[in-house]
Amino acid sequence: MYQIIKQMLRTGIKSGTTPQTDDALRNQIQDINAQILNIVGRALAIRHVDAGSCNGCELEIHCLNNPYYNIEGIGMHFVASPRHADMLLVTGPVSRHMEMALKRTYDATPDPKLVVALGDCGKDGGIFGESYASCGGISKVLPVDVIVPGCPPPPLAILQGILTAVSRSKNA
């Protein structure tokens, strides 16, 4: 235990140690937090669904959970069931073999719900395109609120996409 505490102290706090921890950013984070609270009334719960990706986008979603991005600090977290989710974060292309599972996951998510499509393949099928085995982009199967292109989109772009979806739903 001593070693663990020592290592924690050695590591320090990675979140928010960048020069941007001035008041401007603090306000922004508070603003994001307030926005999320305003829309969903609590932390934003996100359910990730891999509908057929190459696993590249998943690598960046994992990274979003590392201490550098501090997502729980701004009021969002990943949940294990669509029944607990406000938002589906979907990677593609949607394989035909996953089409039904994706639709069922969407149906299991309570209204109101948001869908963010990730990556060039989530956008329009990307390099895999549409074929006997691929439906193409997420919007071929589900109503999509925000698309985050990139191969794969880096964590900050994913975060931006999630926040865009939340703020758009506020305006709607």
Place this chain on the structure above:
Amino acid sequence: MRLDDFPKIFAQLPGAMPIWHGTVDATGYRALCKQVLHGGGKLLALWGEDKTQDSVSQKAAGYALHVALVTAPGLLVLSLPLAQAEVRFPDLSDLFPAADRMQRSVADMFGLRPDAESDQRKWLRHGSWPQDAYPLRKSFDPHTSYATEADAYPFVSVTGDGVHEIAVGPVHAGTIEPGHFRFSVVGEKVLRLEERLAYKHKGTEKRFEGMSLQLGAKLAGRISGDTTVAYAWAYAQAAESLCLCTPPERALWLRALLLELERIHNHLGDLGYLGNDAALAFGFAQFWILKEDLLRMNETLFSHRYLMDIIVPGGVTRDLDNAGLLHMADTLRHIEDETARLKNIYDEHAGVQDRFLTTGRVAPDLAAQLGLTGLAGRASSQAWDVRAQFPTMPYEQLDVNMVTHRNGDVAARVTMRFEEISESIRLIRLILARIPLGETLTELGKAEAGKLGIGWVEGWRGEVMVALHSGDDNRIHRLHPHDPSWQNWPVLEHAIIGNIVPDFPLINKSFNLSYSGVDL
């Protein structure tokens, strides 16, 4: 087992790796596989090919089945011509159990079937195309869309007092690729696990057909996103073999550098998750800080966090300057120090060790019998590493120390990762010190149609192979990528037997197999 021990039917393929190719008949096919097995060799990959519209021979040439076998001198590739689709090919699953799913995939995609006594269930096909349509036949239009049928897959059911089933997936609880696991359990103890994969089948192999050799490199880098460097290198080797192209030496050294960076970032991520799955969230936070540090360095030096699209046929698209070398040396020193410190913490943590030790054990004899490969194989005494046994430039000058362990449990697979990170950092230091100056990219040239090129690279998970059959105009006639997960998924079904259900995530993560790489 020397090359002279085999029939004189093999011709060496051009290129970096020791690979021989020969044509056999059905009797010779099985006899040679048996000879390889008894000589201590193993099955690497098995794939089909449709040659009915072969433009080179201008006559119907039927189909072909190809099998790649690892032997002491190198890779032996056997091609078995099949005049008609109705001719059954000899089953290999009694010799190499890993052949089972590969053969069933060939049956789904080509309608070529193994002997009737082998497992005849479908594998890659669910319900998106009918049983009598075969997507990898040349006559199949890739844009055909069929009405979806129910999958109706015949799982093996276990019966008895108190036995019940737990069905998991395809959508899992975490950020993981989709697949279905069917557990038969008594209480919390697992009696049997059966996997149903191919949910991610997105027509990757069909997509390659007709692509230019240059564009194919981009798709090869997306067969399994976490292994993009190994696939891109294997693809480049295959294309360069076909075009008789030798990349500049500096490019080869840079490729090895990228491959080791890929190994380190994947191992760091897995070590974090393995701590997390044993309820040590501290481990996740620590290792994922280090992983992010490495990815940010990649972004700075190579403009891509995962190093996609840098290895192309003919060389690499980016070079490293002196400032970059220093930056990399600094980052790696930091990662090495922190990883050593974290290893002590993992080693001394009673709760973590209690979860790791003896969990998900694959004994060495079972590993050998089932063909467990790559990192997981080396954790169970299966001493295979392409970098050490068949070293190509620059590995032939680096003297790779292969890491092996004997316990075959989660703890052994964790230790493998710690030790492979150290070895990869050592290799990168040597590369940074010795990398020759010069060009990094050369003209690929032209490939003769109707030839076979093969690439073979030790990725972080295990050996990756790309078989490339050339078509007209520098285009791809047929491409089969092989992921080590083909061998290791069936072994995971054995690793869980007798363990408790809550240990499955930990055992699964300790293998960390690819779905996309085998669903294709």
